[in-house]
Amino acid sequence: MFPDALEFHVAEYVNNGINWLLHAYAPTFDSISAGISFVLMSIQGGLSSVPWWGYILLVATLAWVVSKRISTVLILVAMLMLIGMFGLWQLAIDTLAVIITAVILSLIFGIPLGILMAEVDLAKSIMKPILDGMQTMPSFVYLIPAMMFFGLGKVPAVFATLIYSMPPVIRLTDLGLRQVPKSTQEAALAYGCTKWQLLKEVRVPLAMPNIMAGINQTTMMALAMVVVCSMIGARGLGQEVLLSINRIDVGHGFESGFSIVILAIVIDRITQGFARRWDPNKR
Amino acid sequence: MKDPAILIEDLWKVYTKNDEDIDVEDQDLITSFDESDEAVVAVRGVSLKVEPGEVFVVMGLSGSGKSTLIRCILRLIDPTAGKVFVSGENVTAMNMKELTEFRRHQTAMVFQHYGLLPHRTVLENVGFGLKIQGVPEKEMIERSKVSLEKVGLSGWENYYPNSLSGGMRQRVGIARAIVMDSPILLMDEPFSGLDPLIRREMQDELIRLQEEMQKTIFFVTHDLDEAMRLGDKMAVMKNGQIVQQGEPSDILSHPADDYVARFVQDKRKQLKMADERAKLEVVSDNTGNDPSTKGAITNVS
Ligand SMILES: Nc1ncnc2c1ncn2[C@@H]1O[C@H](COP(=O)(O)OP(=O)(O)OP(=O)(O)O)[C@@H](O)[C@H]1O
Numbered sequence: 166m167f168p169d170a171l172e173f174h175v176a177e178y179v180n181n182g183i184n185w186l187l188h189a190y191a192p193t194f195d196s197i198s199a200g201i202s203f204v205l206m207s208i209q210g211g212l213s214s215v216p217w218w219g220y221i222l223l224v225a226t227l228a229w230v231v232s233k234r235i236s237t238v239l240i241l242v243a244m245l246m247l248i249g250m251f252g253l254w255q256l257a258i259d260t261l262a263v264i265i266t267a268v269i270l271s272l273i274f275g276i277p278l279g280i281l282m283a284e285v286d287l288a289k290s291i292m293k294p295i296l297d298g299m300q301t302m303p304s305f306v307y308l309i310p311a312m313m314f315f316g317l318g319k320v321p322a323v324f325a326t327l328i329y330s331m332p333p334v335i336r337l338t339d340l341g342l343r344q345v346p347k348s349t350q351e352a353a354l355a356y357g358c359t360k361w362q363l364l365k366e367v368r369v370p371l372a373m374p375n376i377m378a379g380i381n382q383t384t385m386m387a388l389a390m391v392v393v394c395s396m397i398g399a400r401g402l403g404q405e406v407l408l409s410i411n412r413i414d415v416g417h418g419f420e421s422g423f424s425i426v427i428l429a430i431v432i433d434r435i436t437q438g439f440a441r442r443w444d445p446n447k448r
Numbered sequence: 449m450k451d452p453a454i455l456i457e458d459l460w461k462v463y464t465k466n467d468e469d470i471d472v473e474d475q476d477l478i479t480s481f482d483e484s485d486e487a488v489v490a491v492r493g494v495s496l497k498v499e500p501g502e503v504f505v506v507m508g509l510s511g512s513g514k515s516t517l518i519r520c521i522l523r524l525i526d527p528t529a530g531k532v533f534v535s536g537e538n539v540t541a542m543n544m545k546e547l548t549e550f551r552r553h554q555t556a557m558v559f560q561h562y563g564l565l566p567h568r569t570v571l572e573n574v575g576f577g578l579k580i581q582g583v584p585e586k587e588m589i590e591r592s593k594v595s596l597e598k599v600g601l602s603g604w605e606n607y608y609p610n611s612l613s614g615g616m617r618q619r620v621g622i623a624r625a626i627v628m629d630s631p632i633l634l635m636d637e638p639f640s641g642l643d644p645l646i647r648r649e650m651q652d653e654l655i656r657l658q659e660e661m662q663k664t665i666f667f668v669t670h671d672l673d674e675a676m677r678l679g680d681k682m683a684v685m686k687n688g689q690i691v692q693q694g695e696p697s698d699i700l701s702h703p704a705d706d707y708v709a710r711f712v713q714d715k716r717k718q719l720k721m722a723d724e725r726a727k728l729e730v731v732s733d734n735t736g737n738d739p740s741t742k743g744a745i746t747n748v749s
């Protein structure tokens with residue numbers, strides 16, 4: 166038995182600290198919350214206004230553009246239909262809204278952070294251990310600050326997903342920029358590029374395959390958070406999985422779980438296809 | 449009097465691990481660098497002068513510091529000590545903004561490994577220098593097309609560099625340089641990666657272009673043949689120093705030291721053989737034109 170005398174709690178301090186933070190910076194958290202909520206609602210609204218066959222058409226077109234194979238198009242479309250047939254279409258749209266919001270915000274912060282990391286060595290040495298830490302942490306852990314700051318529902322879900330899914334795009338942006346051949350950059354500089362032009366005209370375009378791979382991975386990470394986020398009350402496919410577990414309803418659990426997998430496959434195929442098309446070496 | 453196109457005064461480049469300042473006057477320090485591998489002294493006290501309209505060739509073995517020297521002219525590499533003047537302007541004293549302007553208007557460079565942008569078409573690559581200066585799109589396209597025509601690549605505008613052969617890529621590299629219409633062309637072993645036949649073709653092409661353009665060309669090569677064909681003036685580099693400078697024919701006939709002598713001996717032998725051959729041909733011509741001997745001699749060559 167561990168001696169009782171050594172028992173020591175920080176929970177109270179943490180709670181007090183958080184309370185203080187929430188009080189002192191209430192307007193900040195409110196505006197962050199309002200911001201996330203606004204983006205989420207706009208995206209949700211946009212997604213809901215598209216009829217189901219609109220998605221089928223969209224996926225069919227994109228699948229054709231990236232693969233040029235009828236079989237790929239048919240498989241992806243059939244899988245998407247399956248979600249509807251399970252009666253989970255609206256929930257899938259809800260899930261999609263959370264994911265898209267989180268991914269967009271991830272990219273808005275992640276890509277500039279990746280650029281900063283590639284440009285400034287100091288930034289790299291500060292951010293690298295943080296990113297390493299973030300990626301080793303179990304995804305559940307992200308729920309705690311999200312819940313503390315934003316309560317329950319979709320906003321904290323977006324926040325947790327956003328934090329969890331950001332590292333890959335930061336890392337791969339940094340990697341891509343650093344991999345641009347010195348000789349190419351040198352040639353651009355010799356013709357009188359400024360630092361900004363070098364970044365915009367040469368480095369970012371040449372890093373694009375890596376950045377796209379980062380976007381793809383970030384999206385996949387976001388999908389992985391779906392079930393976890395249902396624990397803080399985010400409605401969607403994840404919640405169905407959670408409910409099925411609680412009710413020991415294996416069949417329904419399978420349907421909703423499989424729907425998440427379908428979303429993942431469809432998004433993965435399409436974003437990967439676009440990543441490949443961006444690769445200048447394959448033109 | 450007109451300013452020299454390029455004037456280099458006592459230029460040094462020492463590659464160190466942390467880019468610290470080095471006092472190049474300190475003889476002991478330089479010797480210690482040579483003996484250890486903590487720093488590389490790539491260029492040591494080079495001075496040279498290139499007149500406007502001249503083709504100046506720098507020749508030397510691999511690692512002799514040629515690339516470092518040519519990059520110091522437009523400060524792609526910052527020299528450790530010494531001065532570079534281009535058309536009378538002190539390049540070594542320029543700040544970043546002046547340097548950018550200078551690179552845009554005074555020099556254009558061709559690289560051994562082309563340095564083309566794989567995500568841009570041939571036309572966009574050629575127009576790259578104009579684009580970043582803010583030249584209007586229409587003018588950029590027009591000038592790029594003219595430049596591509598000069599290097600014989602009309603019709604290839606919309607291809608990507610990766611679908612071109614080495615020779616064609618370097619033509620794009622040259623077109624990108626001449627479209628700038630800068631007074632000075634810098635070329636770092638532009639033809640070294642090409643096979644001998646294409647290489648000769650490209651040399652002829654450059655000679656032809658130079659007749660039209662009359663630019664100042666600073667040309668780096670490790671190939672004596674190339675240096676002899678193209679150069680008005682020539683400098684031989686060894687271990688970061690210039691060991692001999694002058695007219696190519698002078699260097700050939702009066703090599704300053706063993707290094708240069710070894711460099712040129714093959715060429716001298718070749719020339720001697722060619723001389724003898726010419727004599728023989730004259731003889732055979734005089735002795736009633738025996739076609740068999742003539743054929744035999746041609747075969748030997
Ligand atoms: N960035 C660098 N850092 C450290 N040392 C370098 C660097 N660039 C070149 N060197 C060294 O400086 C010396 C001169 O190199 P440089 O590239 O100028 O030679 P070069 O004459 O152009 O050779 P080559 O014919 O192989 O192109 C070499 O010993 C090389 O190893």
Ligand SMILES: [Mg+2]
Nearest residue numbers: 514515516637
């Ligand atoms: Mg070189």
